[in-house]
Amino acid sequence: MSQTHAQRPLTTLQKNTKKMVTVRLKNEVEYRGMMDNVDNYMNLIMTNAEEVQGSKVVGKYGRVIVRGNNVLFIKLENEL
Amino acid sequence: MSQTHAQRPLTTLQKNTKKMVTVRLKNEVEYRGMMDNVDNYMNLIMTNAEEVQGSKVVGKYGRVIVRGNNVLFIKLENEL
Amino acid sequence: MSQTHAQRPLTTLQKNTKKMVTVRLKNEVEYRGMMDNVDNYMNLIMTNAEEVQGSKVVGKYGRVIVRGNNVLFIKLENEL
Amino acid sequence: MSQTHAQRPLTTLQKNTKKMVTVRLKNEVEYRGMMDNVDNYMNLIMTNAEEVQGSKVVGKYGRVIVRGNNVLFIKLENEL
């Protein structure tokens, strides 16, 4: 419960660019990959992303820009 | 019915960071964990969160940022 | 049809904090309890709330913050 | 087609407070009662309202605040 945990959500997102994330969208599809960048609307660029439906990888993406309003949550993968 | 109860909803949320909450999203899935931080749009960071569908834990999250527009409600767990 | 009835809806809500309300959300679930506070977006804090689906109580909440955009209506219980 | 008919919709609503209306919400449920007040977002207070589903009265409300974004239309009852 250090001070570094007290950042606002959007600040935390910014500090985690270039790290692995899983993004779940409102349509329940997930994208796993490197979060290249993100803005305050949660628009984000992912690189080397895999699209996962249930437990199956159904697509691969070199670079993809996700529109923020579709985001349900962003899981930081390096912290479980 | 003390004065401390008269805070606006967003102020109350801010005062309850670092406490256990259950967040229900519009898709009826719930996340239980520590509310690390929250902003006025109800974007929130949760740590050590469990995803619960019905009564089953279906996922575990080290740190996850939930987009506020998906939030149905946030239950403060230490107050029932 | 007194003057006190001529308040704008959000003013009326503010004057009814600390009173019993039933809040129906867009997903047709209702929450009955004390409206601890409310803001102009209709974000609200409820205390000692019961979640009601149909006529069954399906949950109890010590303190819960409901996000305003999900609200269908708020019924003032002490006035029927 | 008098001049008094040329008011903007929100002005017309304001001039019809304290009159009987039927409000239909997006979920197709209707509320009939006295429109105690209304604001420009179409948040409205109704008193002595009946909830009608199809042709059945399924609830009665002493005073209820409806969130404007759920409103489909407001019918002025004293003008058919």
Next chain:
Amino acid sequence: MSQTHAQRPLTTLQKNTKKMVTVRLKNEVEYRGMMDNVDNYMNLIMTNAEEVQGSKVVGKYGRVIVRGNNVLFIKLENEL
């Protein structure tokens, strides 16, 4: 293709108040009647309106205020 056709959509709406229109809402129900007034959000007042579902008239309205965000389109009836 005269100059008078080059008006912006909202200006065209304003110039057609007091004329017959058919308004289709997002729930696929249509209202036919006189467009008494309209604002830039497409909130509109209709008088002597008929509610039409499929090809059946299912309701009559002396005066009704439709919330603009529900509008799919407004057909100008005197111009086919």
Next chain:
Amino acid sequence: MSQTHAQRPLTTLQKNTKKMVTVRLKNEVEYRGMMDNVDNYMNLIMTNAEEVQGSKVVGKYGRVIVRGNNVLFIKLENEL
């Protein structure tokens, strides 16, 4: 790939008023006709429009104002 192609989407729309377009709405219905005018919200006026569901023409419209938030896309017909 001339310079004239480098216009922003809304500028391109403005330059194509008085031309034939097909507009698909979110409910999957299409309207084919002359785009009389359009604003930056994508509210648009169409004249001599046909409503097409699947491959069937199901309606004809002398002049219709479509609310922009319902638009999925606008296809410029003179450019295939």
Next chain:
Amino acid sequence: MSQTHAQRPLTTLQKNTKKMVTVRLKNEVEYRGMMDNVDNYMNLIMTNAEEVQGSKVVGKYGRVIVRGNNVLFIKLENEL
């Protein structure tokens, strides 16, 4: 992980006009073609686009303007 990767999502989109993209909309339909231009709302112009449902091409578009609020994601095709 060069500096050029650190652009914000909307800047990255701007830098990729005149390149091949696949745009998936919220209704799960995809459009593959050249992204002629795009604005900060993610309104975009595509040229020589194919509409793909599942794995079938179901339409061809000379030039089409897609309304940004419908966009789920934009995949940059030249980078897998």
